[in-house]
Amino acid sequence: MVTEGPIGERIRIYRRRRGLSQRELAELVGRSESWLSQVERGIRSVDRLSVLIDVARVLKTDVETLAGYRFALAPNGQPELDGLEEIRTALSAYPGLGLSTVSAGNLDEISRLTTEVHRRYQAADYGAAAKILPSLITTSDAMAAEAGGNERHRALSVQNQVYIAAAKLVTKIGDGHLAWIAADRAVTAALQAESDTLSAGAAYQVACAFLKLDQVERAEQLAMATAENLTDDSPLGLSYQGALFLIGSVIAGRRSDHAEATDRLRRAQYLADALGADGNHGWTAFGPTNVAIHRVSAAAELGDAKQAISIAENIDTEGLPEGLRSRRAQVHIDTAWAYSQHREDAAVVVNLMEAERVAPQALRYNVIVRELLREMLKRERRSATPGLRSLAQRAGVLQ
Structure with missing residues (x-):
């Protein structure tokens, strides 16, 4: 045995x-x-x-x-977020098919709430985002179904962003199938709006859903085809294209293709340089700093722990736009992952505690964090990692 x-x-x-x-x-x-x-x-x-x-x-x-x-x-997935069942119900409401009666509401108010849910998500306040989304999904659906004339394009653009926010949240908390549904609807809204740029943002979320479902090849094909075909050189277009190359670099790292990961990071860096500064166009957080963060992620995926740690030590997240707590926490999570590959558990705990300080919910709903904590608990030496058990309890790994 x-x-x-x-x-x-x-x-x-x-x-x-x-x-x-x-x-x-x-x-x-x-x-x-x-x-x-x-x-x-x-x-x-x-x-x-x-x-x-x-x-x-x-x-x-x-x-x-x-x-x-x-x-x-034992591994048991991730804790279910309060409000997830309400999101599932909203996604199955189908007001256009007569399964529910929902008022379309005011477009300006729906747009404001859509901005708020994206802000909450990027601040890693997933509970607050989950409370906003159910009614936002149904009202944006009704609004898009009823809008006509000059309002229709704007209504579809808002609906696209609602479903992108929903896809991000349910991907984060681990439901790949629900994320695929939400991302697919974001694609539908973008196609109806006849916007290649909005389609690119939605395609990114479909790729993320595929990754959550371990459909790596499909995710890579979609992300790279969309990135190669996008010709919009506006800040929004550059940001979506850059984000697609970044997710492509992580995918290449996951399948141990160092050359492809490096090339996609290089192309993302070119787009970040063209953008000129850290931004958050289309809620992508794209810019030079996010490219650097993805260099850490790709190195960790490739198993190059030394490189990941070296890059992470030189990242300054102060230039990121205000509110991007989840991006700031990700540096520490990936650094922890890199240290774990050398079994430097004390450094893992220090980095996870720093990530928790920046964005507490980012730990609870991050599958890599939960894996790291479970593995360290198996080989725990309490004198070396005195904060491990309390951290694991707060992350929901220990009851």
Whole structure:
């Protein structure tokens, strides 16, 4: 019985005993080969109990042996955000089909609330964003259905932004299928508005939903095709195109393609330089600093911990527009992830505590953070990481 070592090492040992390649095991459990490669290399862990059960079944071993820890620390996805069920209900209201009766409301007020929900999301105030979204979704749907003449384009543009906000939030809290629905509706609104730029912003969210569903190839194809075809050189267009190249760099890192990740970061840097300064056009947070943050993310995805830490140490987030708490916290989360690859648990805890100081909810709903905390709890030395348990409790990993 194999009981020592991280979960990835145990999966690798049992996979080889069964005579399976990484591709074969990944296909049998419905995940990508790049995901399994990262798990076995210790770059990421298994974040859902259902997936761990599937892996154990295929490898003909029991879950606790494969996990290497008691079920109190077993992967169980992410905590459900208050208001998520109301968002699901709003997405199934379909006022245009007569399933519900919703007043269209005032376009200016809906636009104001849409701005507010994006601000709340970027401030990592996910609970507040979730409270706003349900009624905003149904009223924007009704508004878009009823608007005509000169108001129709603006109504569709606002509806696009409502669904982009919804897709961002449900992606963050872990529901990839719901995120796909919301992002797809953002695409529909953009196409009806006949706006290539709004379509690009929606395509970015579809790619994020695909990643959440571990559909890496689909995410990459969509993101890169959209980025290559976008010709809008306005600040909004540059920001959407840059954001697409950034998500493309992270995808390339996830499948261990260093050259492609580097090239996409280079292209994003060119667009950031053309933009001239850190911005937040289209709620992208795109600019030179966000490119630097993604350099850290890509290096962590590639398993190049030393490079990720080196880049992170030289990032100054003070130039980011006000309110971008989630972006500021991400630097510390990715740095923690990099330190975890060398098992420098004290440095991991310090960086996670700094991320928590900047944006408390960013930790609770970040799957990598929850993976890191579970792995550290398995090998905990309380004298070395005195703040670990309380941090894990606040993040919802320990009850």
